[in-house]
Structure formats: C-alpha cells, structure tokens
Amino acid sequence: MFNKIMVPVDLGHLDRLEKALNVAAAEARQYGASVVYMGVAEEAPSDIARNPKEYEAKLAAFSSEQATKHGIEAEALPVVSTDPAAEISKLILKAASDCSADLVVMASHPPKMLDWILASHGGHVAEHADISVFVVR
C-alpha cells in the first residue's frame, strides 16, 4: 500500500517520538516500504549541532541506527532552514513531495487551547498534504 514513509524527526526531542518511530517501523515492515527520516538543520549553531554538516552526520547516524534496530530500509533527509521554528510545517510538506513519500508518520501533541494561534504541526501537515498522514498522539 505504501512504498515510502517519511518520518519528520526532532533530534532534540527523541523521547517524545518513540511511539511515532515504532508506528513508522511497523508500517514499513508490513508493506515492505522504506523509511525516510527527515530532519531540519539550523544554520545557526544549536544544542543539537554546531553547524548543518554536523546535523547531517547526526541524522544519518540516527537513520542507520533505526534501520538496524527495526530491520528496515532507511535513509536520512536533512533540510536546512534559517527559521525552522516558524517554517517547520511548510518544510515537512515540501520534503514529503521532494522525496515522493506516500505516507507521513509524525508525532504531535493532543489539541490544546493555544492551537488557535499556533496550530500543531501535525494538524497543519494533515490538513495540507495530498498524501496520507498518520498523526501519532
């Protein structure tokens, strides 16, 4: 049913992603799909990486670790941005079409009050993507 599953990951908050990562891996095994771990590198140094190159290396390491852990085929897709906090939803949508994924699996928080001003990324992506989106809460 699916050939390529894209999973947006935030290397700074992997603890909150556990469930989404497992869902993605299970789907991948079930349909024999490959998984693309997409992450956003910042231009300015951050707590995750001091520069985009270091981020790329970390994302690649993460992706191969997931591949061995779950026995799936995986690749990393780093995207560089000047303003990741504000643009994340747009970047996810663009990356999904760039790597021609047919399913996005992403973690999100349950809807809450503040969403009227700052919509959750998962909600935004599900609303605007033309492919299937699995929002894991």
Place this chain on the structure above:
Amino acid sequence: MNEDKQEPPVEEPEIEAIPEPEGNTEIIETDFDIGQDNFSGAMSLNLDIHKIVFSVSAIGIMLFTFLTLAFQNDAEPLFVGVRDWLTGNLDWFFLLSGNIFVLVCFGLILSPLGKVRLGGPDATADYGYIGWFSMLFAAGMGIGLMFFGVSEPMSHYSSALGGISVGEDGLRTDWAPLGGAEGNELESRRLGMAATIFHWGLHPWAIYAVVALALALFSYNKGLPLTLRSAFYPIFGERIWGWPGHIVDILAVFATVFGLATSLGIGAQQAAAGLNFLFGLGTGSSMLILLIILITLVAIGSILRGLDGGVKVLSEVNMGLAALLLLFMIIAGPTLAIMTGFFDNLLAYVKNLPALSMPFGREDANFTSGWTAFYWAWWISWSPFVGMFIARVSRGRTVREFLIAVLIVPTLLSVLWMTALGGTAIGQVVNDGYTAVQDAALELKLFQMLTQLPLTAITSFIGIVLVVVFFITSSDSGSLVIDTIAAGGKTNAPVIQRVFWASFEGAVAIALLLGGGLAALQAMAVSTGLPFTFVLLAACYAVVRGLMNEPR
C-alpha cells in the same frame, strides 16, 4: 535537558570533533552546550528560554516601565540629563569610535581577510540580492529615513544659513554644522546635505556591520551560539558563558525592547499625524493605541509566517513602495536638480567628511553633541538588534561582499533618498519661497512637501503605508532577535516566545504612551549607546582576530 539523556539514540558524538561547516574553518572548541542554562520545561506551554537572561530582562523591563510611570516627574529629567551629559561630554568618544568602525570596515574590504566566507568557503547564500538587501535596509533605517529624509536636511540648511552666533561665555549657541555658511544659500544647502548624509551614511552602517560581522563569524564559522556574548570569546574565553556574557545579553535585550517600544510609541504618533493630515481622523490616545495594537497584530501574523514568508516579503514590498516613491519624486519633482544634486551632495559629503567626523577641537559644539553624538549613540544602541538580524540573513556571503553591501550600497541609497526628499524640500524654499515645510511640525514635513507635487493624496498615503510597514518589520525582526538572545542563542525556540516579545513591546509602548515617559525611556535607550560602544570596540578586535584565524 541534559539530565534526561539516559539512552543516547545517536552513537555517542561527544568524543567526535565537531565537523567543519561547508569547507575549512576554525571551529572554536568549547565545553559549553548551547541551551545548557535554559529552562525548557513543559508547563501547559513548551518554552525554551535562558533562565537568567530571560527572567532578568523581562522583570527588569517591567520594573523600569513601572518606575518611569510612577515617578514621571523625576524620571524624565534624570534620563534626559544622563543622555545629554553623555552626548555632551563624551561626544569625542562617540565620534572617535564611529571613525574607528568605518576604518576597520574599509580595512577589511581591502585586506585579504575580505575573502573569508561566512559559513565556510563552500557555503551558499540563502537569500538573493533583492531579498537580502531589502531586509538589510528595512531593519537598518527604513523608518528613520521616512521622517528625517525631509526634516533633517531642512534643519541643517536653516541653521547653516543663519550662521554663527557666540554666547557670552564664548561658546557657540547656534546649531550650524562646522562653520555654517551665513547668508549663502548654495553653500548652506551643500553643508546641510553633507551633514545629513554624514549621519545616515557610512558611520551608522559601519556600526551595524561590525556587530553583524562579529555575530555571523562566531556562529557560522566557529560554531558558537548566535547571541551577542559569542563575539567576546577571543577576549573573555570560557567566561562569556557566565555573568560577563549574561550582562552583555541582558543589556542587548533592554536596549532593543526599549528602543522598539519607544519608537513604536513615537511612530504611532507620527503615523496618526499623517493620517489626520490626510483624512482628519484625529490624533487622540485611542487612535494611537489602535495603531499600536494593529501594528503589533500584523507583526504577530508576520512572525507566525516565519522569516521567509513574513519579514522578507514585507521588506520586499516596502522596498518596492519606497522605490516607487523615490521614482515619483525624481520624475514629478525637479528631475534635473535631483540628478545633479546626487553628485553634488555626494561630493559635498566626501569633501566635508574629514571635518565633520573630527572628534577633537570642534567649535560647533551644539551640532557635534546635539546631532552627531546623539545619532551615534542612537545607532549604537540599535546595533545589537540590527546587527543580529543582519547576521541571521547573511550566511554564505564573503566578508568583502557583506561589507560592500552593508556599507557602501546603503550609503549611496541614502544620498539619493536625502537628495530626492530633503533636496527637493530645500529647493521649494530657495526657488519657490514655499516655506510650509520649514514651518511644519517634524512629523508633517514629508506630507507638506508632497502637497506641492501632483497626486498628493496617493503619495501621502504611500508615505503612511511605508511608515506603518517599516514598523511592522521592526517589531517582527526585533522580536526574533530578542527571543534568540533570551533563549541563549537558540534560533529554534518555540515561535510563541516571539509572539510574547512582540506583544510585550506593544504593551510597554501603550503604557508609556498613556502614562507619559516615552521621551524619558527613549533617552535611556540612547544612553545604552555608551556601554555598547565599548562592546563594539571589543567586537572590532574580536572580528579581526577571528578572521585572521580563519583558513584562507
């Protein structure tokens, strides 16, 4: 953050050296983890803020605003007194430092250090020239050019024409630049334009360039967080992660919030004056508050769209509008006078530059301290904000390209702008005897000048739109900068924090507007120019040191 690393998902990266960015650069190895002093708790909101910088700044600003409102009668004379003392007694220091910044920038353009690329030799620029340049200009001085474009050349022209007057104590009481040009209209005009361009030309942009270059170099090439303290690494070393660094960052947040809030308040007054001039809407408190709220709301909308979808688009729109107004002035105004005036004024600027920038032995005390030193302190107090924003969008440029774009191009544009607006207004007085501009209040001078040209209603309206949009971009980019500093240099902190800062600025502006004290706090914001002058001088040293260590 650090405590919950029980199961590192990535193969332990600690021993690994940090890879170079794009190409060979000198990475600074430090034990500091970006965000290690941050509070990133999840209450009902996810926050990511630097514990000390955020709390001291936010509480300090509220306290200061409150005290200014409570002790208005004492606060204003105190703050204005501090500012006047600084610009009056230390004018030589501001002028001297300004010259140093310009010389350092030119030195870097000409030296081989200019070849270093921000972000590593293979880095590519994120923004095309138009988007990049629009953002530089909108952040740097957009708003000021709208209001001083007509009024400043006019003031200098009038005072130069009036000539010199000496008080009983032997000191000059006139405000004329240099020796003035009593009764000589042509010379007064040249001198007035030269003095204005001096204040809006190389010096302010050199101030911004130094800060921006320091920040860009130390974060993109050397891997330190994008916050002001990083520029001090060559001087203080690891101590910048402690109190010396906190103080620099807190001071930067203070200067930026008060600078933004006071100019938001004053800008609202000016925009209301313009709207009143056009539509007779009144300039009462409710009108001003409405304007501030509207500007803040649009700024928040722009914040939510991010850098590329928000500030960049708005800056480009405004550059287009400003270009339209400029073009209109050239075509509908005295075309030939503006064309020849451009070169005349540029020449007058170059010719008078050594005398105008001379820090010692000046006789035109009022002009040097009241205008030049005040401007320098003002630009310098804005420099953390503008410099940091410029740094944020300038990755991938070489130092030479960066300095030419930040220093030379805006200066030439300022000459053209001042010639078209101020020159035309002076022309109206000299040639047509039209003195309405001369007599108008500061915020109405632009509109008075436009009434003498065709399509007044349309051009005045464009003028007001320009003012308002420049404020929106300032509020947006200012909040971006403050948030990054208050998050310990993290650029990926939750967007809601930027919304907080934008609302905070609006609230401070409204409080000051209602309670009085705008002038007082603006004086205080300008006073932060003094400590920042030391910061900038240190940054010059740091930049040169840092660039020399970069592989070339």
